[in-house]
Amino acid sequence: xxxxxxxxxxxxxxxxxxxxxxxxxxxxxxxxxxxxxxxxxxxxxxxxxxxxxxxxxxxxxxxxxxxxxxxxxxxxxxxxxxxxxxxxxxxxxxxxxxxxxxxxxxxxxxxxxxxxxxxxxxxxxxxxxxxxxxxxxxxxxxxxxxxxxxxxxxxxxxxxxxxxxxxxxxxxxxxx
Amino acid sequence: xxxxxxxxxxxxxxxxxxxxxxxxxxxxxxxxxxxxxxxxxxxxxxxxxxxxxxxxxxxxxxxxxxxxxxxxxxxxxxxxxxxxxxxxxxxxxxxxxxxxxxxxxxxxxxxxxxxxxxxxxxxxxxxxxxxxxxxxxxxxxxxxxxxxxxxxxxxxxxxxxxxxxxxxxxxxxxxxxxxxxxxxxxxxxxxxxxxxxxxxxxxxxxxxxxxxxxxxxxxxxxxxxxxxxxxxxxxxxxxxxxxxxxxxxxxxxxxxxxxxxxxxxxxxxxxxxxxxxxxxxxxxxxxxxxxxxxxxxxxxxxxxxxxxxxxxxxxxxxxxxxxxxxxxxxxxxxxxxxxxxxxxxxxxxxxxxxxxxxxxxxxxxxxxxxxxxxxxxxxxxxxxxxxxxxxxxxxxxxxxxxxxxxxxxxxxxxxxxxxxxxxxxxxxxxxxxxxxxxxxxxxxxxxx
Numbered sequence: 001x002x003x004x005x006x007x008x009x010x011x012x013x014x015x016x017x018x019x020x021x022x023x024x025x026x027x028x029x030x031x032x033x034x035x036x037x038x039x040x041x042x043x044x045x046x047x048x049x050x051x052x053x054x055x056x057x058x059x060x061x062x063x064x065x066x067x068x069x070x071x072x073x074x075x076x077x078x079x080x081x082x083x084x085x086x087x088x089x090x091x092x093x094x095x096x097x098x099x100x101x102x103x104x105x106x107x108x109x110x111x112x113x114x115x116x117x118x119x120x121x122x123x124x125x126x127x128x129x130x131x132x133x134x135x136x137x138x139x140x141x142x143x144x145x146x147x148x149x150x151x152x153x154x155x156x157x158x159x160x161x162x163x164x165x166x167x168x169x170x171x172x173x174x175x176x
Numbered sequence: 177x178x179x180x181x182x183x184x185x186x187x188x189x190x191x192x193x194x195x196x197x198x199x200x201x202x203x204x205x206x207x208x209x210x211x212x213x214x215x216x217x218x219x220x221x222x223x224x225x226x227x228x229x230x231x232x233x234x235x236x237x238x239x240x241x242x243x244x245x246x247x248x249x250x251x252x253x254x255x256x257x258x259x260x261x262x263x264x265x266x267x268x269x270x271x272x273x274x275x276x277x278x279x280x281x282x283x284x285x286x287x288x289x290x291x292x293x294x295x296x297x298x299x300x301x302x303x304x305x306x307x308x309x310x311x312x313x314x315x316x317x318x319x320x321x322x323x324x325x326x327x328x329x330x331x332x333x334x335x336x337x338x339x340x341x342x343x344x345x346x347x348x349x350x351x352x353x354x355x356x357x358x359x360x361x362x363x364x365x366x367x368x369x370x371x372x373x374x375x376x377x378x379x380x381x382x383x384x385x386x387x388x389x390x391x392x393x394x395x396x397x398x399x400x401x402x403x404x405x406x407x408x409x410x411x412x413x414x415x416x417x418x419x420x421x422x423x424x425x426x427x428x429x430x431x432x433x434x435x436x437x438x439x440x441x442x443x444x445x446x447x448x449x450x451x452x453x454x455x456x457x458x459x460x461x462x463x464x465x466x467x468x469x470x471x472x473x474x475x476x477x478x479x480x481x482x483x484x485x486x487x488x489x490x491x492x493x494x495x496x497x498x499x500x501x502x503x504x505x506x507x508x509x510x511x512x513x514x515x516x517x518x519x520x521x522x523x524x525x526x527x528x529x530x531x532x533x534x535x536x537x538x539x540x541x542x543x544x545x546x547x548x549x550x551x552x553x554x555x556x557x558x559x560x561x562x563x564x565x566x567x568x569x570x571x572x573x574x575x576x577x578x579x580x581x582x583x584x585x586x587x588x589x590x591x592x593x594x595x596x597x598x599x600x601x602x603x604x605x606x607x608x609x610x611x612x613x614x615x616x617x618x619x620x621x622x623x624x
Binding site for chain 1: 352353354355357359360361362363365367370450453454455456462465466469470516517518549550553566570573574577578582584587588
C-alpha cells in the first residue's frame, strides 16, 4: 500500500470515529431528556421551556415561581457553595438544571437561622447553593428543578429532607 | 498545564558516535556543524572541546556540554577519546594514545567528526567553529544557594509530598462532596470575573509548577530554562532540564517530579481548607473557600494530565529516566508512522539508527501513543469543539444583543477574546517555536 493510500485510510478512520462520537454523544443527551418525574417534599411546579439567553437581564419569558424553578437561563452556572450576595434568577435556573438545590432566605430571616442554613450548605458542599434572596421577606425557599418548597421558618429537618430528595435528581435530564 | 522537560541526547546515528575499530588516522574527514559550517579534520588537527560532563548510564556514558545542553551517549572508548582530545594532542596523537589504551585501532577522527556535527567542538586548530554558541543565560534564581533549596527536595520532604498526594486522592475518591467538579470554574456569579480568576489562577500555579522544577534542578546542581511549548494542541509552559543528563540518574528524579510535588502540596492545602471549613473549624472568607475548590480542580486536572505520558509529560521524563531510554517518544512516533502512514526513506534510516533501548520499548509505547491519539480525538470532538461553539455563540448573542454601555456587552467581548485565544494559541506557540529556532540558527539543543 502506498503512503498516500495509507494516509487516506487512516484519516478516514479517524474522521469516522469523530462522527461516531459526536452522534452517540448527541443521542445520549436527547435520550436523557425524554422522561420526567416529580415527587417528594414541596410542590411540583410546571416546567417551562428552558432556552439559553445571552446575559443576565436579557429579555425573556416570565418565570412561573418565586424563586424560579425552570425557564430561560444564561450559559454560565454557579459553583455550589455558600454565598452572601443574591444569585441572579437566570443563573439560578442553570444551577437547578445541573441537579443542585438552592436554599434561599429573605432579609427578615434571623441570623441564627441563616447560620443553620449555611451549615447545611457546608455539609452538602457539591449539591447546594445557599444565598440570600431579597424578595422572600422573612421566609425560606428551597428549590430544585421543577420543585419548590416555601418555609415560614427555617426548619433543619425540612431543609435536609428536601436536599436529600432532590439533589442530583435532574441533570439535563431526569436521573431518578 | 506544564511539563518539566528532559530533552533527549542527540538522536540518531548511534553507530557513528562510537570510535570504531578501524585503520589508523590518516585521511581527512569532513563534518557539518549544527549551524551548517563544514569543517575538515586531518591527522594534524587539534580540537578544542567545551568542558564536558561525563556520566555513566548503564553500559554507556553520557557526554555533554551543560552550557549548550547538548548531550550524546557513547561507549567507554568514547570517554577515552574525549580525554585524549585535550586541545594539545593532534588527532593522530589522540588516535595513537586511545588505540594503545584499548589494544586495537580506534577511528578517533570519525568520532571527532560526530562531536563536531553535534556541536560538541568549540574550535579546530584555534579557529572557533560556532562564534556565537547559544549558551544558557544565568537566571537571577541561580543566586539562591543550593543548600537552602536541598531540604525541600530531601527524602523526608518527598515522603511528605507523597503522603499529601495520597491523602488528597483518598479524600476525593471516598468522600464525593470534596470531589471538585467543572462547576467550580464558576466560583462567582459573574462570568467575566470567573474567566479572569481562572486565567490568573492557572497562570500563577503553572508558574509555581515550573519554578519547582527549576529550583529542584538547582538543588541538584544544574540549571534549567523556561519555555512555552505544544503538546499536540495543548499549549504548555515547560522547564527545559536538559542539563540533568549531566548528573547521575538517581539525581534526576527530584527535578522531574518537583512540579507534581508542588501541585500535590497546593491540592492538599485547598482540600484541607475545604475540609476544615466544612467541619466548622475555620471561618475564611467564603470566596476563598470557593477559590480553593477551583484551585483543587485545576491541580487535579494537571496531575491527571501528567499521567498521559504519550504527551511527553513529567511522568514521561520519569519513565524515560527509569527505563534508561534516550529518545523514546520520537522513536515510538516513527514506529506508529510505520504502522499507519508508512515511513519516508529518511525516517526509515532514523528508526534503524535509533538507540537499541529505544527501539526495544518503542512498540508498546507506540500503542500508548495510539491510545493517546484516540483520547485526544475524543477530547477535541466532544469537548474542545462543542465548548468553542457554545462560547462563540454566547459571545455573538451577547455582543449583538446587549447595549455597548452594559457590563454584559464587555463580558461577551471578553469571552470572545478567550475563544480566539483558545483557538489560536496552538498556532501562536508553533509560530513562536519556529521563530526561536530560526533566530538560534539551527538546533544546538535537542527539542522534544
